[in-house]
Amino acid sequence: MKAGAKLLILFVCVILNANLHGQNMFSEFMEVSPQEKWWAVTHPFVAKQAYEITQQTRHMVDSLKGSFFPDTAKCDGRSDALRHTLWMALLSSRISAGKACKLSCAHEI
Numbered sequence: 001m002k003a004g005a006k007l008l009i010l011f012v013c014v015i016l017n018a019n020l021h022g023q024n025m026f027s028e029f030m031e032v033s034p035q036e037k038w039w040a041v042t043h044p045f046v047a048k049q050a051y052e053i054t055q056q057t058r059h060m061v062d063s064l065k066g067s068f069f070p071d072t073a074k075c076d077g078r079s080d081a082l083r084h085t086l087w088m089a090l091l092s093s094r095i096s097a098g099k100a101c102k103l104s105c106a107h108e109i
Contacts, residue, residue: 035106043103046095050103053094057087 028051029037040047061083091100 035109039103039106053090
């Protein structure tokens with residue numbers, strides 16, 4: 001078995017046992033792109049922290065959406081731009097700019 005496959009199996013096993021704030025990380029892990037999955041496998045020590053930052057960013061922007069952002073577009077709207085900007089700022093400050101940039105590139109692919 002290749003090393004990448006072993007890492008993926010290990011990461012999935014860790015995610016299966018981790019529930020944050022009542023949400024199942026595994027189901028969200030299965031919804032992201034293969035590039036984001038590979039980033040998570042190759043950065044196992046910060047993947048959980050990146051997930052927590054992602055959840056925090058979603059919550060913050062959703063709480064602002066009603067009063068400051070009248071757009072209802074889920075993608076390519078003002079709230080989506082704010083969410084992406086805030087997400088990148090938090091990732092860069094809490095993990096590292098390089099890892100945040102690689103995750104952002106994986107996300108955009």
